[in-house]
Amino acid sequence: MKTWIAFSSILMKDMRSYYLKPPNISWGLIFPIAWTLMFFLRSPVAVEVRDLLPGVMALSILFGTTSMLAVTITFERKSRSFERLLLAPISFNLLMLAKTSGAIMFGVVNAFVPVIFASFLTDLSGINWLMILGSVLLVAITSTFLGLFIAVSVSQVFEAQTFSNFFRFPMLFLCGLFIPLADLPSFLRPVSYALPLTYGADILKTAINQNGIISIPLSFIALLCFSVFLFAYSIYNVNRKWIL
Amino acid sequence: MKIIEVENLKKNFNEFTAVDGVNFYINQGEIFGFLGPNGAGKTTTINMLTGMAKITEGKVKLMGEDYTGNAKKAQAMMGIVPDESNLYEELSGWENLVFCGALYGMKKKLSEERAAQLLKEFGLEEAASKSFKAYSKGMKRKLAIAAGIIHQPEILFLDEPTTGIDVAFARQIRNLIVDLHSKGTTIFLTTHYIEEAERLCERLAFIVQGKIVREGTVEEMMKEIQGENIVNFTLGKDFTLRDDFTKIEEEFRSHFPDFNLKMGTKNSGLRIHSPSNFTLFPFVQFFEERGLPVFEAKIIRPSLEEVFVKVTGIELQKMQSEQNQKGKKGQKGGGSRS
CATH class of the missing domain: 3.40.50.300 (P-loop containing nucleotide triphosphate hydrolases)
Structure with a gap:
């Protein structure tokens, strides 16, 4: 009971202090719109919204979660308020789960913003919503834990931003979001399969357009494995680097 | 318990x-x-x-x-x-x-x-x-x-x-x-x-x-310091430089081997520690002969400060100014750990 009180308080505080702040809500709205418009305006041929949807959803989650978590944790570390959490009688695992839960929810909500816009522009019938929900959740978890991995690897807020981009921008091109994996040079394909977003985007493609190329169970297992690895490595780093 | x-x-x-x-x-x-x-x-x-x-x-x-x-x-x-x-x-x-x-x-x-x-x-x-x-x-x-x-x-x-x-x-x-x-x-x-x-x-x-x-x-x-007599001399010259004190201390030791001379808590002060009572005149004369006029001589009630200085050999004033600097840095968002 006591642990649950601490967990929910950390989560609620983060929601109020970070995720429900107007600049972040607008970030969650503007970012997916910008991505969608960018593809419409730059494309010489008519673009099918439904084809874009998996990539825009995956990107909305990735950019929303990694930015928020990496920056907020680094900021709290810098202001020493994170120390208050480390001194509380709750395990590091639970503490980190509480800190990441807000970002995961933020990512899930972000993912559905482009869906809402798409619903005004195209027919969304025939979509496997359950599969979408599972995929969005796992992509949000993996991306959030990637943000955690970044947060525990840097000490300054600007480093968190730079390091986030080091992972995120290659993912734009290598995860099959807008460029099919089959069109990538063969030497880059192993890198694609080493990135978690490849599996998340592929599930979304299957769920929305039935054109994914990786088996669904394999993609879910891969995302779970990435999540466990990133979380465990982050906890290891917290123990090693923050508890001196 | x-x-x-x-x-x-x-x-x-x-x-x-x-x-x-x-x-x-x-x-x-x-x-x-x-x-x-x-x-x-x-x-x-x-x-x-x-x-x-x-x-x-x-x-x-x-x-x-x-x-x-x-x-x-x-x-x-x-x-x-x-x-x-x-x-x-x-x-x-x-x-x-x-x-x-x-x-x-x-x-x-x-x-x-x-x-x-x-x-x-x-x-x-x-x-x-x-x-x-x-x-x-x-x-x-x-x-x-x-x-x-x-x-x-x-x-x-x-x-x-x-x-x-x-x-x-x-x-x-x-x-x-x-x-x-x-x-x-x-x-x-x-x-x-x-x-x-x-x-x-x-x-x-x-x-x-x-x-x-x-x-x-x-x-x-x-x-540890019970029975010790301490007199603080306020002098007409600042002892901000360690060299000043070292030179005076050497001469003091050769003149008064049974007494200890220490830096006071203020820059212009020196302290004499002795296990027994003593008269002030020879010390006033000693300082004045070296161009250090004595403005005040005050008997000090032994405090924990004396114990600390005696045990650690650390000048309290120096320690406190270092710590205050640290406090100020902390206020500006910096600060180090000890």
Whole structure:
């Protein structure tokens, strides 16, 4: 009971202090719109919204979660308020789960913003919503834990931003979001399969357009494995680097 | 009853030994003072006891139970107030306290009742809804102490609670410490203000370069200088340079081999220590012959400060100015750890 009180308080505080702040809500709205418009305006041929949807959803989650978590944790570390959490009688695992839960929810909500816009522009019938929900959740978890991995690897807020981009921008091109994996040079394909977003985007493609190329169970297992690895490595780093 | 027992506690940072095999204990209900200069190992010791630093070697017991390497188990019984604020700038004083209560598993109603009580006791009622970042340094320190005791811990760790804040707030904080102590809270206090330690603490330990050089009650420590006569001479020249003092000291020793000459607490002062009574005239003559007119000669009541200087060999004035610099850096958002 006591642990649950601490967990929910950390989560609620983060929601109020970070995720429900107007600049972040607008970030969650503007970012997916910008991505969608960018593809419409730059494309010489008519673009099918439904084809874009998996990539825009995956990107909305990735950019929303990694930015928020990496920056907020680094900021709290810098202001020493994170120390208050480390001194509380709750395990590091639970503490980190509480800190990441807000970002995961933020990512899930972000993912559905482009869906809402798409619903005004195209027919969304025939979509496997359950599969979408599972995929969005796992992509949000993996991306959030990637943000955690970044947060525990840097000490300054600007480093968190730079390091986030080091992972995120290659993912734009290598995860099959807008460029099919089959069109990538063969030497880059192993890198694609080493990135978690490849599996998340592929599930979304299957769920929305039935054109994914990786088996669904394999993609879910891969995302779970990435999540466990990133979380465990982050906890290891917290123990090693923050508890001196 | 011993609430904390520390045995041969050691902390290495690579090749550097920050804490070198310290042993001490804290009795339930007492204020235990940990005194030492900047970099002596005070904060590192607190960090090891509270789980913010790993223990290289040694053992720590809380209420008789060994919690070495498993501080999470003990954190519920501890209240920790670090040397720099670690509360949330964007939350109000009230929200910070309620949040801190929740971190210790306190239900919302209980946490709110306790927050209201503490804000009243600490004179922060009017600032309760103000954002923490709008608080003055002294108010921040008071709220940090309130946050440290919201869950009514068995032991409260206070790291330099009065450093870098103005005299009025420092006095209020000392009064709060006395008040907490009267209610039975055990307090581990690190400070570099000897007079603060002398006034507040029942037992003390001096730590220098990671080692405890003396430990005991204030009375036991004072015995070390009992019977010693100290006269402070205020001179017409500043002794800001160590060289001035060294030269005078050498000549003094050859003239008065049975007496000790030490730097006073002010730049223009020198102190003579002697085991027996003495007349002032030969000393006044000695100083004046060297172009140092004596403005005042005052008998000093032996204090803990003399014990500290005697035991550690550290000039108190130098230590306090270093620590104050650290406090100022901390105020600007910097600050280092000792």
